[in-house]
Amino acid sequence: MSDTTGPALILVGPPGAGKSTVGRLLAMAWGTTFRDTDHDIETAAGRSISDIFIDDGEDAFRALERAAVATALAEHDGILALGGGAVLDEGTQAALAGRRVVYLSVTLAHASPRVGLSGNRPLLVGSPRRQWQLLMEARRPVYTSLATVEVNTDNRSPEQVRDAVLAEVSAP
Template identity: 90%
Template sequence: MSAATNGPALILIGPPGAGKSTVGHLLAAAWGTTFRDTDADVEAAAGRSIPDIFIDDGEEVFRALERTAVATALAEHDGILALGGGAVLDEGTQAALAGRRVVYLSVSLAHASPRVGLSGNRPLLVGSPRRQWQVLMDARRPVYTALASVEVSTDGRSPEQVRDAVLAEVALP
């Protein structure tokens, strides 16, 4: 797997409920580095939660904040980086991920449902959460697959087992 010479040691992508943040923290601890989540960066920059941004300003404003957060993290962060589930849909982000260590944490709807809780905390899953999650995945799966050098399924695995599976696939930087 090729890797950019600067920027994050590893980038995690995948849908809501895949465990990017949980596994990212475990990988950072295993590699003795730091963890960063672009969703947290967006919330910090906006001073409010992602659901509030969606409700008050709409998805377009959120996506603009997200693009900035991803570009900044790719330039500044050298540890483990988790991207928000939809960040990969931006063409600029896709181009910026080329040549980097990208791992797609995949998860089925059956396993994502209890993790996500299918609550109002996920703005794109409002209405019929299970159906919306499936629609999102149908659109995003080809992008996740194309961007990642490695895919690790999180179905039926503990976060520690997922960490170990990633470590088995990706050499330390």
Template identity: 55%
Template sequence: MTTTRPGPVVVLVGPPGAGKSTVARRLSERLGVGFRDTDHDIEQHVGTSVQDVFVDHGEAHFRTLEEQAVARALDEHEGVLALGGGAVLSEATRELLKRHRVVFLDVGLAAGVKRAGVNGNRPLLLGNVRGRLKALMDHRRPLYEEVATYTIVTDTLDAAAVTDRALQLIQEDPA
């Protein structure tokens, strides 16, 4: 895979609880490049939390903001980029991601529930975390796979091991 235009060194995608933000921060430190998270970009842009955007304006409004934030970040950022778990729902975003090196941090249901269930800032997982995460993954897994250059199954790995594996993949393919 070759990057056809400037942009991030690598983009991390995956479901809630996969470790995208944590791994992206660690990876950016190891590579000596900047880190960016599109959920944080959205929060900075609107001046409130992602959860508040969902509650006050609905998911459709959030997805529009997210699509715009991802497009900006892919165009501007040259470090490690973490996308929100639902960013791949946008066909336009998936099309843009085809031009970039993307690592899908995959996580099974049990590990995902354990990790994501403790975070109350995940609006789509409120209530029955296990059932909601399963439905999310059933719907999104094919989309993550569609955009992925590489996949790392994170279930039994800690953040350091996932970072090591991602770094190895990047160094093997210096696109």
């Protein structure tokens, strides 16, 4: 790990992996704060991510996402959860190098009930299950290449996932 300042721990993974839920639990365990870049984007835009995609398109959303991630990496020192696709940006990948990144992995069978794979997920429109699988084919290699630790969330409660992360990563 480098001497880079910023988040104590960064969570990455697909929708339904539990990044926000587990992130809050980790923040409580370490006595620090939690931040989610998807929430940052919605707050800054004053709209939901789904509305941004519909009204402005994916390119506009990704620009907001890049800015939100860069800001959070510079300002936040607690637990940070990134949106599922944030890691696809090469600048974000470079900014994550040398940081403590935990990839929360999940299979479709376990992600589906957690997120519902519904219309409020803009990249899952059409055939949500098939779209999720295609996203994961593209994203899984990036998640694994960036991660210092991978924790599978299948068949685990959020508390069990927190405990698995804590067993792998020491407090800052």
